[in-house]
Amino acid sequence: xxxxxxxxxxxxxxxxxxxxxxxxxxxxxxxxxxxxxxxxxxxxxxxxxxxxxxxxxxxxxxxxxxxxxxxxxxxxxxxxxxxxxxxxxxxxxxxxxxxxxxxxxxxxxxxxxxxxxxxxxxxxxxxxxxxxxxxxxxxxxxxxxxxxxxxxxxxxxxxxxxxxxxxxxxxxxxxxxxxxxxxxxxxxxxxxxxxxxxxxxxxxxxxxxxxxxxxxxxxxxxxxxxxxxx
Numbered sequence: 001x002x003x004x005x006x007x008x009x010x011x012x013x014x015x016x017x018x019x020x021x022x023x024x025x026x027x028x029x030x031x032x033x034x035x036x037x038x039x040x041x042x043x044x045x046x047x048x049x050x051x052x053x054x055x056x057x058x059x060x061x062x063x064x065x066x067x068x069x070x071x072x073x074x075x076x077x078x079x080x081x082x083x084x085x086x087x088x089x090x091x092x093x094x095x096x097x098x099x100x101x102x103x104x105x106x107x108x109x110x111x112x113x114x115x116x117x118x119x120x121x122x123x124x125x126x127x128x129x130x131x132x133x134x135x136x137x138x139x140x141x142x143x144x145x146x147x148x149x150x151x152x153x154x155x156x157x158x159x160x161x162x163x164x165x166x167x168x169x170x171x172x173x174x175x176x177x178x179x180x181x182x183x184x185x186x187x188x189x190x191x192x193x194x195x196x197x198x199x200x201x202x203x204x205x206x207x208x209x210x211x212x213x214x215x216x217x218x219x220x221x222x223x224x225x226x227x228x229x230x
Contacts, residue, residue: 001021002087002106006049006087016028016031017030020044020045021042021043022041022042022043023040023042025041053086054105054106054110055086055088055105055106055215056103056104056105056110056215056221057088057103057104057213057216058103058200059082059104060099060205060209060210060211060213061078061100061102061211062099063096063098064096065081065211066096067090067094067102068090069087069089075096078090078102079104081213086106087106088104088106089104089105090102090103091104091105091115092115092176094197095179097194097195099194099195100125100195100197101197101198101199101200101203101204101208102197103200103216103224110221110225113224113228113229115176117175117176120174120175120228121200121224121227122201123172123173123174123176123197123199124170124172124197125172125195125198126160126168126169126196127170127171127195128192129168129190129191129193130190130191130193131165131166131167131190132162132163132165132167133159133162133167133190137188137189138157138159141157141184141188142154142157145187147177147183149177152173152177152180152184153173153174153175155172155184156171156172157169157170157171158170167190169185170198171185181195182195200224201224201227202220202223202224203216203220
């Protein structure tokens, strides 16, 4: 229902509990509720939902833009930077200060594949950090560091610049813990000054200007599915 643009997920749940939703003529008023819009007749307050059509966008998120669908503070949202017409949501989140790639779609199945902990689609970031990064610190990051949720998985690290006052590193992870890269680097004494996600699976930020987007091709969507299930 949310993918069809009826309302937010929470509002859709309320509509179900209120008895406003019917599937094949029968009222559905309990959660969880499951139906397939391609094979079932789903109506909300008597209006039938059409068959789902999935859309996929790759956005180069600017700084200061948030990855939620609703914001009481009225801050700029990633969903406002892609074409309207269908309700879409961000696949995972980048915090407001982090820039770079974010996928927006109405495909809940793909979203689960890319965000569930058991699937391991690699994501690459470039971080500018305060301080000089040494070999011992690199080894710790590659091995995994301890955060509140437990030890992080092994990370791939490449030093792009090693300076006395700051360093530039490329880091690839397969988890999706909250603010994971920032927390990992802070844990080893390297506070992040700027952070950009440059790659999701085989998708790169190359050719997409800041604040710009492009649709994903069928081949690219298929590639993301393979990356999650291999």
